Amino acid sequence: MPFLVAFGVLGLFMAVLVVGSVVAGAVGTGLRRIGVLKAVGCTPAQVVRAYAAQALLPAAVATALGLVAGHLLAVPLLADTAQVYGGAGLGVTVWTDVVVAGGTLGVVALTAAACAWRAGRLRSVDALSVGRAPTAGRGRRAAALAARLPLPRPVGLGLARPFARPARTAATAAAVVFGTAAVTFGVGLSASLGEVVAARNHNAADVTVGVQGPATRGPGAPTVSARTASAVTRAVAAQPGTRRQYGTALTEATVAGASGGVPVLAYDGDASWGGFRMVAGRWLRAEGEAVAAPPSLTAAGAEVGDTVTLTVRGTAVRVRIVGEVLDTSEGGMRVFTDVSTLGAADPDLTVSGWAVELKPGTDADACVTALDRALEPLGLGATSTKYVNGSDMARVMDAMTALLTLMLVCVAGLGVLGAVVPDTHERIRELGVHKALGMTPRQTVVLVPASVVPAGLVGAAVGVPLGLSVHGVVTRAMGRTAGLRLPESVLSVHGAPLLALLALAGTAVAVLGALLPAGWAARVRTATALRTE
Incomplete structure (x- = not known):
């Protein structure tokens, strides 16, 4: 709604400006004709009505064409919106057409009347003698x-x-x-x-191991044993181009105030460089610390600095919220903490994916090839392809932004x-x-x-x-x-x-x-x- 209102207000202001400018210009260049009308006996009120009618005729045609064009442009955008929300087909209501047509013609009539009234008050001789020079x-x-x-x-x-x-x-x-x-x-x-x-x-990692994309995918991540996870960590560290790495494990917890389970991503290593955008506070640094997105904090009634209890497999784990992170996955209902924080509550929790940052100048494809050879016996692989999890709503809004911006530039x-x-x-x-x-x-x-x-x-x-x-x-x-x-x-x-x-x-x-x-x-x-x- 804020997006639509902003473009709508800008469009209305520009439409009024254009209509007023065109009508005022048409009346201004017709001062001599106004003088002739007054010379043959027309009153100022008759001059105003004549020019208002003259402006309304093309305005009525243009308004009809604009309504048709607006409906044609709205159909694909509303169809995309209905698809995103999974609703029925959307359309432009009749009252919208009535308000748009009435408002447009009203602006035209008022502008023409104001400009013509100013000219109509001139004496006939003054209107006839007005030249085109300043x-x-x-x-x-x-x-x-x-x-x-x-x-x-x-x-x-x-x-x-x-x-x-x-x-x-x-x-x-x-x-x-x-x-x-x-x-x-x-x-x-x-x-x-x-x-x-x-x-x-x-998506800050140069290479990811274990899954096709960042190692925070969720339920689809493969299950690996603790021995396999340790072997993968050593294999990644042994690569000459590795600068740093962190592993990711996924589990689920319940949080007071939040309905259902909340995904918990536990990191093995420093993940502060992994592309997380902090809104407030800082990234977690030690055992017992956690960061969360605003929706999960709101559901728990907590804020940065508070202590929250996570229930993992029936065991209560108290964590202190040290930061608020921008995260829209799972509706923002995710919590990020350290593997060691959940170790006692979930002994079977193991890393299932790794994110690797390479040293400057390192060939990512060569690193991936070397890691694939090393990890093949473990049943895992590496990739340098960036995982892109787009948003249908973002794509719709990008299309609407481009279309509306182009229309306003034309206006x-x-x-x-x-x-x-x-x-x-x-x-x-x-x-x-x-x-x-x-x-x-x-x-x-x-x-x-x-x-x-x-x-x-x-x-x-x-x-x-x-x-x-x-x-x-x-x-x-x-x-x-x-x-x-x-x-x-x-x-x-x-x-x-x-x-x-x-x-x-x-x-x-x-x-x-x-x-x-x-x-x-x-x-x-x-x-x-x-x-x-």
Whole structure:
């Protein structure tokens, strides 16, 4: 739910922004027509109704197409969700369609009415005389300053343009803000899910022995005798490339407060390097210590520092919780301790799998081959293949994240387009003058995107921190809904290079949104541009 709400809120804000920008631009470029309507006797209220109706006609068609597209996009995602939860087929309810359609058309009508009412209050002569040039003096200082910069003239003219239309520039920056925030949030969420899956797998070992994957598999792990386990440990230690190793034994215990049996993984050796992500406290170091995932601690009513009693084969074993580890296997209902802690309660407990870390530069395949030869008489083998225990829900959420992020980026580009199109249309006479003075089509293409670069930079500078904040809040909320507290390694997934790339991506969205009107402006003939009223 936090995941869906975050994307939904971002999408709503961006949809309102785009609709408002497009409608305001359409009304703004029709001021002369409004003047004509008033000159022939239309009242301000009639002007408002005319423009609201004019905006609602294409909006109604677009809303219908959007509903159809939304249903088509929702079908595969809802099917995947139903498969994960094992439920019946899911669909979009009728009331959702009604709310979406009504809300969209309401936003269009209100925006058009507000913009048209402002124009309708102008005197007829003022509305008829409104030209396409900016208000006298607005942006002149910025243009003079840009002319002094050591930049090509089209770039300087473009960089000065935002100061002539600050409100339109703010709309462009807002579109970039939400687009950059959506990308930052989406990329971070996908990376955080990857960290959670990595923490679930505990895949730090270079070589594993006894099972195909990390030696913590559970009921499927082979049963070996104490003599065989000792021989395997010696064989692994005898390999010249072995840096360190630990063994794993599996048993089951009951814990007060937890229903049913709780899997207990007992380690023979230091397993702190085995890929475990600590949320609080530390990894176990001595006999009588244990670490556990948050759900198992919650079920037992315990926290780090408390003593918990494990009942193993009818024998009570008291362990002190020294750390809280991120672990999602078995619903987080697992306890990790040392073999020596359970020795008296379960004398038959033996190691059934081994995790091996190799020295830097050691050939893992050669080590596996040597271990296979040594372990063949014992009926065990080695592998360097990393065990990957993925998550259906993580895959569904990754797909939804990619789809929703791409949709929001497209909406951000449309928001920029909605602001640049009326601006370019408004200044077509000015562009015609530049063309008459020798500006080439290529320079015109440079000028228009340059005008959105300042807004893109400001939007990216605001959008990246906003996306980081949304990512932190939503990811923590998702962890709480699963009964987990997430470590910093899961939350801090945006490195400095990635943040710089995201900031550049926000500016790129602004530039790409301006390319279409830039191409149109470059193709317009000089005489046509100069004749435009």
